[in-house]
Amino acid sequence: MKRRSLGELTAIIIAVLFVLLMLVVPLISVLTNALSKGLDFFVKAISTSHVISALGLTIGTMIVTVLITGVFGVVAAYCIGKFQFKGKSILTTLIDIPFTVSPVIAGLALIMTFGRMGWFHPYIEAINNYFNLDIRIVFAVPGVILATVFVTFPFIYREIIPVLFSQGKDEEEAAAMMGASGWTIFRRITFPAIKWPFLYGIILCSARALGEFGAVAAVSKARGQTFTLPLEIDALYMSGSESGVVSAFAVSSLLVGMALIMLVIRSIVEKKG
Known part of the structure; x- marks a missing residue:
C-alpha cells in the first residue's frame, strides 16, 4: 500500500x-x-395543524416549482444551445440573476410588482372587480410559488446547457435532412443526451425549493396558510419558550430527513449519469 x-x-x-x-x-x-423531550413530544410537535399546513405547502410549492423551472430550463437551454439570435448573451446573463441577487430582494421585488403599490396591482384589481374574484399574489400562495420559482429557475438550465454545447448540432441536422420532425429529433436525439443532467437539475431545484427562506418570508405573512417549513421553524424558534425551541428542532428534523433523501437520490443519479 x-x-x-x-x-x-x-x-x-x-x-x-x-x-x-x-x-x-x-x-x-x-x-x-x-428528541430531547422524548418521542411523544416529537410526534406531537411535528403533527400540529401549522406544521402539517407548512409541510403541505412546502411540498406543493416544490412540485409546482419543479414543473415550471423544468419546462423553462429545457426551453431556455435548447434555445441558447442550439439557436443563434440577437440578445443571446443578454438572455444568458439575465437567467443568472437569481445567483447574484439576495432572495430577500427578490421577495421585495415581487411585492413592488404585484403588491398594493405594485405595477400590476391595478390590473389585478380590475380583473377581480370584473369577474367578482379575489385574486391575490403577494401574501398568498401564488406569491410563495413565484418567490420560489425566482430563486430556483437557473438550476435546471445550468445543468443542461453544457451538455447541449458539447453535443453540437450535427446529429440533429442529419436527422432533419432525413425528414425527421422537430419533436422526433428532440425525443430521439436531444433529450436522451440531457436526461441525466435534467434529473440532476430537478434534484438541485427541489432541494433549493424545500429550504428557501428569504424570498418566501418577504411575501408570506399568515402562519398556517402561507408559511412553509423554514418559516414555521423560524416562528417556533422565535417564540422563545422551551417547548417552542424544541418543537423548532423537531420540525427541522423533517427538513434534514428530506435533505438526506435528496442526497441519496442525487448519488443514484450521479452514478447512473
Whole structure:
C-alpha cells in the first residue's frame, strides 16, 4: 500500500475535520435536540395543524416549482444551445440573476410588482372587480410559488446547457435532412443526451425549493396558510419558550430527513449519469 505524504495526510485530516465540525456535528445536534423531550413530544410537535399546513405547502410549492423551472430550463437551454439570435448573451446573463441577487430582494421585488403599490396591482384589481374574484399574489400562495420559482429557475438550465454545447448540432441536422420532425429529433436525439443532467437539475431545484427562506418570508405573512417549513421553524424558534425551541428542532428534523433523501437520490443519479 502506498504511503501517503505528510501533505496528503494533512489535507485529508483538515477536510474530514471541517466536514465533521461544519456539517455532521450540527446535524446531529438538531436531531438530538429534536428528541430531547422524548418521542411523544416529537410526534406531537411535528403533527400540529401549522406544521402539517407548512409541510403541505412546502411540498406543493416544490412540485409546482419543479414543473415550471423544468419546462423553462429545457426551453431556455435548447434555445441558447442550439439557436443563434440577437440578445443571446443578454438572455444568458439575465437567467443568472437569481445567483447574484439576495432572495430577500427578490421577495421585495415581487411585492413592488404585484403588491398594493405594485405595477400590476391595478390590473389585478380590475380583473377581480370584473369577474367578482379575489385574486391575490403577494401574501398568498401564488406569491410563495413565484418567490420560489425566482430563486430556483437557473438550476435546471445550468445543468443542461453544457451538455447541449458539447453535443453540437450535427446529429440533429442529419436527422432533419432525413425528414425527421422537430419533436422526433428532440425525443430521439436531444433529450436522451440531457436526461441525466435534467434529473440532476430537478434534484438541485427541489432541494433549493424545500429550504428557501428569504424570498418566501418577504411575501408570506399568515402562519398556517402561507408559511412553509423554514418559516414555521423560524416562528417556533422565535417564540422563545422551551417547548417552542424544541418543537423548532423537531420540525427541522423533517427538513434534514428530506435533505438526506435528496442526497441519496442525487448519488443514484450521479452514478447512473
